[in-house]
Amino acid sequence: MTKAELINDIAVSTGYDKTTISNIVEAGMASIKKSVAEGENVYLRGFGSFIAKIRRAKVARNISKNISVNVPEHKIAAFKASKEFNEMVR
Numbered sequence: 657m658t659k660a661e662l663i664n665d666i667a668v669s670t671g672y673d674k675t676t677i678s679n680i681v682e683a684g685m686a687s688i689k690k691s692v693a694e695g696e697n698v699y700l701r702g703f704g705s706f707i708a709k710i711r712r713a714k715v716a717r718n719i720s721k722n723i724s725v726n727v728p729e730h731k732i733a734a735f736k737a738s739k740e741f742n743e744m745v746r
Contacts, residue, residue: 692733704737 657665663681667674688698688706698706713729737745 700738702738702740704735704741707734707736708732709734 659681663674663677666672666681667677670677691698692706692708695708697708700706708731711730711732714727716725716727717723718725
């Protein structure tokens with residue numbers, strides 16, 4: 657499902673127009689991205705959690721130049737589905 661399909665599905669089920677739903681979806685995603693970027697986790701009960709994980713520093717290889725490269729510790733965005741969500745998927 658794409659974002660456009662999601663917006664269309666919500667518009668059909670709620671009766672609101674697509675532009676209103678699109679603005680709401682965009683604002684929600686922007687809020688989630690902003691919170692996670694600032695280090696704050698977002699918990700949506702029954703759906704899942706958007707969190708910032710820390711990847712430890714490591715030594716990687718650039719195989720084209722055959723050299724070792726140090727990759728510093730950094731954060732990545734992650735999503736962890738709720739127990740209910742995982743059970744629905746199974």
